Amino acid sequence: MTTTTSPVLNANGVTMRFGGLTAVRSVDLTVNSGEIVGLIGPNGAGKTTFFNCLTGLYVPTEGSVSYKGTVLPPKPHLVTQAGVARTFQNIRLFANMTVLENVLVGRHTRTKEGLWSALLRGPGFKRAEAASKERAMELLEFTGLAHKADHLSRNLPYGEQRKLEIARALASDPGLLLLDEPTAGMNPQETRATEELVFAIRDQGTAVLVIEHDMRFIFNLCDRVAVLVQGQKLIEGTPDVVQSDERVIAAYIGTPFEGAPGQEEAAEVEAAEAQQGTRPSGAPKSTTARTEDGQ
Numbered sequence: 001m002t003t004t005t006s007p008v009l010n011a012n013g014v015t016m017r018f019g020g021l022t023a024v025r026s027v028d029l030t031v032n033s034g035e036i037v038g039l040i041g042p043n044g045a046g047k048t049t050f051f052n053c054l055t056g057l058y059v060p061t062e063g064s065v066s067y068k069g070t071v072l073p074p075k076p077h078l079v080t081q082a083g084v085a086r087t088f089q090n091i092r093l094f095a096n097m098t099v100l101e102n103v104l105v106g107r108h109t110r111t112k113e114g115l116w117s118a119l120l121r122g123p124g125f126k127r128a129e130a131a132s133k134e135r136a137m138e139l140l141e142f143t144g145l146a147h148k149a150d151h152l153s154r155n156l157p158y159g160e161q162r163k164l165e166i167a168r169a170l171a172s173d174p175g176l177l178l179l180d181e182p183t184a185g186m187n188p189q190e191t192r193a194t195e196e197l198v199f200a201i202r203d204q205g206t207a208v209l210v211i212e213h214d215m216r217f218i219f220n221l222c223d224r225v226a227v228l229v230q231g232q233k234l235i236e237g238t239p240d241v242v243q244s245d246e247r248v249i250a251a252y253i254g255t256p257f258e259g260a261p262g263q264e265e266a267a268e269v270e271a272a273e274a275q276q277g278t279r280p281s282g283a284p285k286s287t288t289a290r291t292e293d294g295q
């Protein structure tokens, strides 16, 4: 983790209205370098709409979004080029492309070779292509998918498809990665692997903003958590502060957590892994858990 932090993302007074509905109302949020920040809230609270405002899919009705001090243009490809990458709630892979090709697609914002160079396949293009492939393979190693590089992405199991989405987002070498429900539909082992992957991403120098309904995942993972309720930020703070806030409990969580989050589930995962002999030697013990609401 970096020792000096500086703001990577600054959202100021972001408001998004759809006709008469205000989906996001005057939300401020900062993500600093070296941080993992969580964004939680009930269904329909405006989390994805807020992400869409950050990444140029929506032009906020009011407010501004800056990345490393520069206001982001509201165009997704320019946002990616600036250094902000994202994954989506619903998997959006190119199903009939290989795993490697999917990552190479994510790489295109970092390649300078133009159309003519690509068509003529000159030496500049070949060098750029080789470098992109090398970086893509590094990312597949990093996400544990290198052995599947030549598989069609549609043939990957669900958890690996989600990992591939992350690898593809990382291919643009982002300084900030936005993850929209990265563990939705995952089993506890996959959730734990995702938690470790997000820590590794942060440790490599990419700040992370993550939306997730799995409270234990969020509270284990994040340095700070912001809670959206009906489009407004209810509270922002450390996991300890947020999970013990009466308003959050009333509005969202339902019941307070007792003891260290995730310990019981971690024991279940470890028992299952020990039975299957799947836990790699020296792998850190889990601190994460299954989803709260069964997603």
Ligand SMILES: Nc1ncnc2c1ncn2[C@@H]1O[C@H](COP(=O)(O)OP(=O)(O)OP(=O)(O)O)[C@@H](O)[C@H]1O
Residues within 6 Å of the ligand: 018, 021, 023, 041, 042, 043, 044, 045, 046, 047, 048, 049, 050
């Ligand atoms: N394109 C749109 N047009 C009109 N209304 C929209 C649009 N997108 C989202 N909304 C509305 O804005 C509100 C916030 O939705 P949003 O999907 O951002 O919530 P969310 O917190 O991400 O929910 P979930 O946890 O279920 O994904 C909802 O009332 C939704 O119906």
